[in-house]
Amino acid sequence: MTTSTRDPEDEAAIRDLIDAKVAATRARNATRATAPFAPDALSFDVVGPLRHVGAGAVGQRAEAWFSTFRGPIGFDLLDLRIVVGAEVAFAHSLNHVHGTVADGRELDMWWRETLCFEKLGGRWMITHAHDSVPFDAETGKASLGLKP
Amino acid sequence: MTTSTRDPEDEAAIRDLIDAKVAATRARNATRATAPFAPDALSFDVVGPLRHVGAGAVGQRAEAWFSTFRGPIGFDLLDLRIVVGAEVAFAHSLNHVHGTVADGRELDMWWRETLCFEKLGGRWMITHAHDSVPFDAETGKASLGLKP
Numbered sequence: 483m484t485t486s487t488r489d490p491e492d493e494a495a496i497r498d499l500i501d502a503k504v505a506a507t508r509a510r511n512a513t514r515a516t517a518p519f520a521p522d523a524l525s526f527d528v529v530g531p532l533r534h535v536g537a538g539a540v541g542q543r544a545e546a547w548f549s550t551f552r553g554p555i556g557f558d559l560l561d562l563r564i565v566v567g568a569e570v571a572f573a574h575s576l577n578h579v580h581g582t583v584a585d586g587r588e589l590d591m592w593w594r595e596t597l598c599f600e601k602l603g604g605r606w607m608i609t610h611a612h613d614s615v616p617f618d619a620e621t622g623k624a625s626l627g628l629k630p
Numbered sequence: 631m632t633t634s635t636r637d638p639e640d641e642a643a644i645r646d647l648i649d650a651k652v653a654a655t656r657a658r659n660a661t662r663a664t665a666p667f668a669p670d671a672l673s674f675d676v677v678g679p680l681r682h683v684g685a686g687a688v689g690q691r692a693e694a695w696f697s698t699f700r701g702p703i704g705f706d707l708l709d710l711r712i713v714v715g716a717e718v719a720f721a722h723s724l725n726h727v728h729g730t731v732a733d734g735r736e737l738d739m740w741w742r743e744t745l746c747f748e749k750l751g752g753r754w755m756i757t758h759a760h761d762s763v764p765f766d767a768e769t770g771k772a773s774l775g776l777k778p
Contacts, residue, residue, distance in 0.1 A: 524711070524722065526742040530764040530773045532724060533742065563672070565748060565757070570715030572746040574672065574758050576680060594674040594681065596744050596760040598720040600713060609713070610722050612744040614762030616678040617772030624765030624772050625678045 493566045495606045496599055500562070500573060507557045507579075510548035516541035520600070520607040528593055528613045540611070551589075556580040559595075560630055571599040571606070576630050577613075591615075591626055641714045643754045644747055648710070648721060655705045655727075658696035664689035668748070668755040676741055676761045688759070699737075704728040707743075708778055719747040719754070724778050725761075739763075739774055 499518040506514035519525075519537040526533055527543055534540060548555070559575040573596070580590040598610040617624050647666040654662035667673075667685035674681055675691055682688060696703070707723040721744070728738040746758035765772050 526722070526744070526762065527764060529767045530776060532740060532764065532776050532778055563758075565718055565746070567715035567718030570713055570718045570720065572718065572720050572758065574674070574746070574760070592680060594760060594762075596674070596746065596758065598713070598722075598744065598746070610711075610720065610744065612722070612742060612760045612762070614674065614742075614760065615765065616675060616680065617763065617765065617774075619677045622772055622774065623770050626765075626770065628678060628680050630680055 489566075489568070492568070492571070492601070492606070493564060496564055496566055496571050496573065499599070499606060499608070500559070500564070500597070504557060504559060507544075507548075508555055510551060510555055512541050512544040512548055515544045515548075518608045519611070520602065520609045523608055524610050526612040526614065528615060550583050552582045552584060552586075554581065560592075569601045571601075573597045573599070592628055592630060637714075637716070640716070640719070640749070640754070641712060644712055644714055644719050644721065647747070647754060647756065648707070648712070648745070652705060652707060655692075655696075656703055658699060658703055660689050660692035660696055663692045663696075666756045667759070668750065668757045671755075671757050671759065673758070674760040674762065676763060698731050700730045700732060700734075702729065708740075717749045719749075721745045721747070740776055740778060 519540050521537050523537050558578045562575040564573040575595050577595050578592050583589050593615045596612040597608050599606050600609045615624050667688050669685050706726045710723040712721040723743050725743050726740050731737050741763045744760040745756050747754050748757045763772050
């Protein structure tokens with residue numbers, strides 16, 4: 483059996499990564515939004531394909547998504563829970579985005595996010611991310627209008 | 631700074647929980663499929679709502695889903711990766727289900743799964759699960775026919 487101490491510094495480091503990602507999203511800065519990801523991070527995104535491999539793919543997706551907005555993005559996390567071990571951590575939240583998209587429509591959408599972290603070479607990084615909306619089994623449509 | 635030993639027993643325990651969940655799904659046994667979940671587990675499911683709170687909700691969903699099949703469920707995990715710390719762990723996979731549903735149609739579908747574990751009172755349990763398919767931004771439809 484192993485034991486570990488939950489270090490407040492580890493929890494603060496994870497929180498800083500999440501805060502930085504939120505701030506970068508609001509500022510539509512794909513480089514900073516991607517910085518917390520490990521080079522070989524595996525991500526399951528809100529839209530297809532099934533998975534993306536690598537931080538490069540995360541950055542390209544962020545760039546493409548940010549470019550669909552006019553001006554800054556309203557972005558907040560609800561019910562963020564962070565669980566931190568000595569070398570492995572995870573966090574989950576309901577993410578709320580609102581803003582004006584390129585064609586002038588107002589986007590106001592919630593999705594679910596799970597982030598998984600590993601401490602690699604003394605530095606916490608996101609090695610796995612899962613973002614999604616559920617779908618409606620009756621219509622086969624993604625449920626883009628749900629609110630918590 | 632804290633350090634931890636990654637214990638092969640912890641990894642084996644996590645793997646056993648995942649194997650048991652797979653076997654229970656194939657057997658359409660909702661009670662056994664739900665057994666690895668902590669009582670207050672938070673889950674993001676493939677279909678709405680946005681989230682479910684508690685193992686009871688996971689069990690009800692499993693029961694409802696299993697009842698849509700005729701006979702056993704073909705169920706396999708692809709590219710399962712398990713990352714185990716001293717007290718916190720996570721796993722992700724692409725899950726493949728195939729079988730005959732109640733109206734006689736053949737279901738053959740892939741989805742993404744992320745499971746997050748905590749060692750609570752010396753016992754590993756799933757405290758968070760995230761299951762989803764991506765959607766197609768052009769059509770707004772859930773992408774139910776994707777294959778890895």
